[in-house]
Amino acid sequence: MKISRKDFIRSSLLFSGALFLPTNKISSFTKFIEEDENLKIIRGNIGIFNGRGGTIGWYSNDDGVVVIDTQFPDYAKQLHQGLLKKNSRNIDILFNTHHHGDHTAGNYYFKDHVKRIVAQENCPKLQKKRNEKPGEEHMQVYANETFKETWSETIGKQKINAYHFGAAHTGGDAVYHFENENVVHMGDIIFNEVYPYVDVDADCTLLGWPKYIDQVINKFDDDTIFIYGHAPTPEKTFGNKEALKKMSDYIIKLHDFASKEYKAGKSKEEFAKSKSVPGVTGRAELWEGALAHNLEASYRFVSEK
Ligand SMILES: [Zn+2]
Numbered sequence: 001m002k003i004s005r006k007d008f009i010r011s012s013l014l015f016s017g018a019l020f021l022p023t024n025k026i027s028s029f030t031k032f033i034e035e036d037e038n039l040k041i042i043r044g045n046i047g048i049f050n051g052r053g054g055t056i057g058w059y060s061n062d063d064g065v066v067v068i069d070t071q072f073p074d075y076a077k078q079l080h081q082g083l084l085k086k087n088s089r090n091i092d093i094l095f096n097t098h099h100h101g102d103h104t105a106g107n108y109y110f111k112d113h114v115k116r117i118v119a120q121e122n123c124p125k126l127q128k129k130r131n132e133k134p135g136e137e138h139m140q141v142y143a144n145e146t147f148k149e150t151w152s153e154t155i156g157k158q159k160i161n162a163y164h165f166g167a168a169h170t171g172g173d174a175v176y177h178f179e180n181e182n183v184v185h186m187g188d189i190i191f192n193e194v195y196p197y198v199d200v201d202a203d204c205t206l207l208g209w210p211k212y213i214d215q216v217i218n219k220f221d222d223d224t225i226f227i228y229g230h231a232p233t234p235e236k237t238f239g240n241k242e243a244l245k246k247m248s249d250y251i252i253k254l255h256d257f258a259s260k261e262y263k264a265g266k267s268k269e270e271f272a273k274s275k276s277v278p279g280v281t282g283r284a285e286l287w288e289g290a291l292a293h294n295l296e297a298s299y300r301f302v303s304e305k
Pocket residue numbers: 098100169188197
């Protein structure tokens with residue numbers, strides 16, 4: 001059984017939400033927790049944390065501790081407790097890759113444990129816009145340092161560079177590069193082997209998204225390890241450029257399909273019933289109705305933009 005679209009949206013908006021994993025994968029997810037409190041090193045001093053929501057990245061060394069994205073408060077706390085067992089040092093910086101709730105809701109937990117939250121300048125703006133509903137605002141914690149296109153700082157011996165290559169998955173996406181290990185956190189620019197969340201109301205652009213990926217591919221070498229926002233299993237939340245190329249290819253094919261059918265006069269409702277995107281294989285639904293959501297959102301993108 002997959003989570004419903006309603007629950008997915010809810011998990012993006014609120015702190016309580018559906019488990020962001022297909023339930024048939026929970027056994028491997030649980031194994032991660034048992035083995036290493038869900039903290040898995042991927043290279044050098046850099047690791048990932050797969051709880052619920054977008055993959056968290058972390059860096060832990062004698063001269064610096066950094067966290068990228070926060071999922072939800074309960075999982076943020078679990079991650080922090082795991083990090084403290086490795087290293088008693090305070091967290092130097094928290095980064096947000098973008099504003100979606102399954103990447104920023106845990107900021108609420110970290111507000112008492114880190115002074116600096118860094119994000120692209122549109123990230124807190126979109127986060128505020130999304131959480132205007134009464135009763136939710138008080139649990140939102142926003143980035144207090146922002147940048148427009150690039151940001152760079154050396155923490156101890158680690159140089160960290162941030163980049164924004166225009167609107168893509170949202171209007172405020174950033175990627176973070178750790179030079180020593182040559183690891184880049186991609187946030188939701190990459191949904192590996194699953195259909196992405198296409199948030200037309202948060203400035204997602206199907207034309208900008210592939211261009212963003214192209215710039216990342218050109219910027220980093222073939223030794224780079226990329227952390228992906230979402231994947232069907234924790235083991236698939238990081239890897240090489242192959243997932244980037246496939247993501248770009250998917251967005252282009254989705255856009256072309258919507259564009260063609262819209263121009264041919266097909267209605268949004270009819271288009272959303274399509275059983276596949278022509279030429280696309282190897283993507284699963286992370287939540288029920290993900291393909292229909294992609295079709296509907298892409299139709300909106302070509303017809304409204
Ligand atoms: Zn997202």
